[in-house]
Amino acid sequence: MTRRKTPSGPQLDTEQLLHAYRTMRTIRAFETRVGQEFEKGTIPGFTHLYSAQEAIATAVCMNLLDSDYIGSTHRGHGHSIAKGCDVKGMLAEIMGKATGLCKGKGGSMHVADLSKGMLGANGIVGGSAPLCVGAGLSAKTRGTRGVAVSFIGDGGSNEGVVFESMNLAVVLKLPVLFMYENNGYGEATGFSYAVGSGDISGRAGAFGMPAEKVDGKDFFAVYKAVKVAVERARDGGGPSAIEAMTTRFGGHFVGDPQLYRAKGEVEQLRREMDCITEFVDRVLKDKSVTRKALQQIDTEVDALIEEAVEEALAAPYPAPEELFTDVYKTY
């Protein structure tokens, strides 16, 4: 008999649980700080925070290797951190600095690190779906057993290219996971209005692939569902879709007055829908990790974010000639 560390969850050892906690905690701390820095004016442009959805990116990417791919969205910081992108390089990127992951040329909506299989945040809603179908095709053709995961929002689920991508993945039987994060909103429009069937996973299933709905604040539920889908994809079983039900603790972008939300809604969600609190309660209750170990991680994460901010603030902006580089490889 195998010993289960977490009674109702999948088998994860202490090290994995601490890794999950560290990742979620890093995302939360990163996003909180990015919000503060944005309000201070040290981050240009606009930026979309991932707070509340940490369990999803974390659970997905813990099922992936560096050689697997993810394609992200405009709300991509969490996906990037979970896939292993360097936090310091990300912050510098978001501040437009030369030391950024993309030399400051991409920004918040275009953080990418191909060496980690992170195919980029995306400024075009639904943009990653066909790219991930292509990454899946590449993995299949090259015989790498690699898998590609496309993160898509509830709003993004309505883009035509997403429908086409699902069908193409089914037709070509590709190792792709369509990972829907249903946080209830696309900008200021509710999911219940914009998705006519009210059921993103059901719609995905109709394309002819296994599809299920999971509780996105339950790290273990997401982990389990993704594990099945990723293993199936690796074994040549074709694409799957998962719809993780979640929320958004902040506005669509930092500075969004959120008039479309009810008074007290966010406060209530913070109390009831916090995936990190839920995770901590669970792992402490079944004694799979110690409070001390979690506190140790808190300290380390906070120090890392502080250091990343300081270094990013001090880093130089790109040199003027960088404007003209990287358009082509040869020209």
Next chain:
Amino acid sequence: MPKKTIREVIHDTIQDEMRRDPTVILMGEDVAGGAGCSGEDDAFGGAFGFYKGLVGEFGRERIIDTPISEAAYIGAAAGAALTGLRPIADLQFFDFLGVCFDQIYNQMAKFRYMFGGKSDTPLVLLSLVGAGLRCGAQHSQSLHPQVTAVPGLKVVMPENAYDTKGLLLTAIRDDDPVLFLLHKLQFENACEVPDEEYLIPFGQASFPREGTDVTIVAFSAMVQKAVAVADRLQQEGISVEVIDPRTTSPLDEEAILESVEMTGRVVIVDEAWERCSVAADIASIVARKAFGALQAPVMTVTAPHTPAPFSPVLEDLYIPSEDDIERAVREVVAYRR
């Protein structure tokens, strides 16, 4: 006379037209906002708040929030225009043209011609172009040349609130598809705007500055910069004429050619990339039709052949500046055969 911003003019003009004509509707993502939510109903009024308040007056039957499905709702606007409505379709950023371009260039642009002149497609697609907000490569482009190149489309690029009103009225009442492109750095700019109705015809340039030594043809956000350069050079005795064609299709060739016939020198300023652009197009028109008058090579000032960078220092270099324009003007003025 009241002062109004471009944003206010957009709101008020659409409101007036919707009151006047029940076939005018507005559709797009979050043009009202709040659908399917438990907070306020009129929560966004478009990504930049242009339409705030309209849903309260006209209801959700005429102020229509769409899912994030540009190909479908822009195509639907074309179909509705073909069958008796006068839709205004909002596309939050013109960069998203990529998602719905087929509906624009294969569908709405060609109906009238393909159908032997038997159809009208009275549609306005309202969108924002331009860099400067530090939004990166997919939210900062000036893609008006891409649509200007397509027969059957009209393309309007107002740069001030007064022109915005007159051109938007013309656009809404026009029976062809019109792309109405505002620059995202400009919609808070205000000027005096009369309350009375007035229409500005397409294909009619304005002359923000009159001069005799050199002609600057500038579009959208570049007009103000050209005017600033003209005023600066005026003090040195260089007389600069600034022409704002206001629409890239149709294009007021006559105004440009007449001016160049007089000055013999021309600088064309546009934020779009130069290759296959409106700037290159005008340069070619001038070279072909005013060759005899030219006393210096035709100059262009545009964004470089790179995507829009995110980093503020690079983006500031990317966007044509007053200094870039001034340098070009000085060069053509100093040119001797």
